[in-house]
Amino acid sequence: MSLLLYGTAGASGLFADSLSGLLIGRALLGLAVAGTMTTATALVGDYFSGDMRDRFMGYQVAFTGLGGLVFIAGGGVLTELHWRSPFAVYAIAFLLIPAVLKVLYEPEPVRHEPGHVPADDVTRRDILLVALFCLIAALNSTAFYLIPTQMPFYIEKLGIAPASGTGLAMGLLPLASAIASLNYGRLRRHFTIPALFAIGFGIMAVGMNLIALTQDYFGIAGSIGLTGLGLGMVISNMMAGAMAVAPPSIRGRVAGVLTASIFIGQFLSPLISQPWVDAFGYRAIYHDMGMLVGCFAVVGLLTAIRRRISVTA
Template identity: 45%
Template sequence: MSSIGAVSPGVAEPMIPTQRRLTLLCLAALTIMSGATVAPSLPALEAHFAQHENIALLSRLILSLPALMIALCAPLAGLISDRYGRRRLLIMAVSIYTLAGASTLLQDSLEGLLASRILLGIAVAGTMTSVSALVGDYFSPAQRQVYMSQQGAFISLGGVVCLMAGGLLADIHWRAPFAIYAVAILLIPAVLRYLPEPSRNTAHQMRSGAKKETPYWPAFALLLGAAMFNSLAFFLIPTQLPFLLQELGIDTPSLAGIAIATSNLVGALASLTLYPRARDHLGKTGVFALGFAVMAFGMGLIAGAESLYAVMIATAIYGAGMGTLIPHIFATGLESAAPTLRGRISGALAASVFIGQFLSPLVSQPWIDRFGLASGFSAASCALIVFAGLALTLHWLKPKPSMEMNLQ
């Protein structure tokens, strides 16, 4: 097997084929598609299953249950990826993703719907972990930073497309958006053609100078915490914003999709433009401080919004912070990973991201039931301000050199 991604000192970095880059980008977009596609359907889905006890929470779990399975399965997927290969796991995961996602069109019970979402989460765990590890395998550090900004933009734009399409289909029927999942099967031929299995943990790699280092674990634990909380806050938007819009008299699913998609669209622009500049000028902890602060401002504006236009401005501001932070989290994590650990590091990051998504409705719904929807967004804004302050404090403290690869 070829040693993909290993570059000897003084040798020019190999160009990454465009087809390989586009295949990875499309695969990465499947993660946002797993939730964004059906977000506009939630109010209609809740009304359809209104006879079920605790349907307010269960309807939110339709969106967040896959996140629990990703959080539980991503570390195992990372181990499998490191030991048995990225591509084999990826093909199996994309196949399950297609079947589980589209099978919802045939489900006639809430229990069956929840079961299909569990399978979808397992599939996303394998997909996301394999893709992240392949990015670490294929790209040099400099190439990886550029790719991560592109991936952040592509995922956000994919969210825009899925939300818009999901909203339009939800206007027809709440089940219709689930048909979008079937398009994932089209990516398997591209995986087979453009994503060769990299060699890892071989004598050739050791001779070629591949780094054998482990992350500075306290700093990596902070990174995992930041990833989890970022997702916990973000998931308020797809799970709760459609209901906030209903309170404002806006109950058309396509309009809810547009409002949510606004954050993704601005997030795409931020990933391409704001993130590279912020990382160059602010350092790693500075980007965390900026991202959390901007998100806090946007979340606070959502809480006070009284019209669709105001909500869209607020979600746009939130998206600017989110688009800056998400690629930064994964780029920072992969920088700390030796080739033999990339699958497991990617799995840990995926688990943190999606446990935050799963916890979001469990944390927010009891608060919202007691204090109201606007109060839930206000509380999230306050918590984001706290995280921005912690990141700024770390930035001022000038972390030790041993922490620099993760934090400074």
């Protein structure tokens, strides 16, 4: 149902003849995106467990980034033909529907896993952990969208690259994120979830502070790529961690609130960053966000150390 709505609402821009028609299509597309993201995340949690879930969650995040890179670039090429042409990309969703009907199956309603409480016994600790992952999702999304919403204007202000160079530099963000996500399963075998949050947020903090300190093109492009590596690690860790701690009975709802948190961060990012940029400048927003995610890295590091001490004690 979500894919059907996705293709219909997305491709409606091919025929919409007014701004209100375009906006209605975008609103319905938003509902479809929420449906596909929530269902896909919940099914990964239901179909897989342990190392395989971690690996597959990394694949999911990686292909999300690669898809964004390919389709955004493809949309730019199609725009050269006609301004409506990029809307045709959404019709690809129709091609996925037969595969979904043939391959996907309904998971069993109760699934007992090692270390989980019974399916109907949702504890206060479960709720607090899910709330923490939602906070991380919102923060990560807010930080992520500082690049696409503010970076083009920052590079233009510095006068260090044409529009094509700006697009290339920004393309390093999803590319680096995909690289980190593809290797998440391998990293998860060696590090705990708190340790990977510490590493991911730490890399993001360094990347964003380097963006604030650097004013040449290659320095900023490299810093964007470094930030992408941290983002990919954090997103994969967040999704895999949330599915691991969520009892099977509420896994679908957890996937839903996690998806909502991601979009809340996306919505808040320009509302927070634009007044900050107007008041303090572009360098300040990247420096300050870098310091904020750096605080999360410290919390993750302290949690990882505490867990290691408690295990060895």
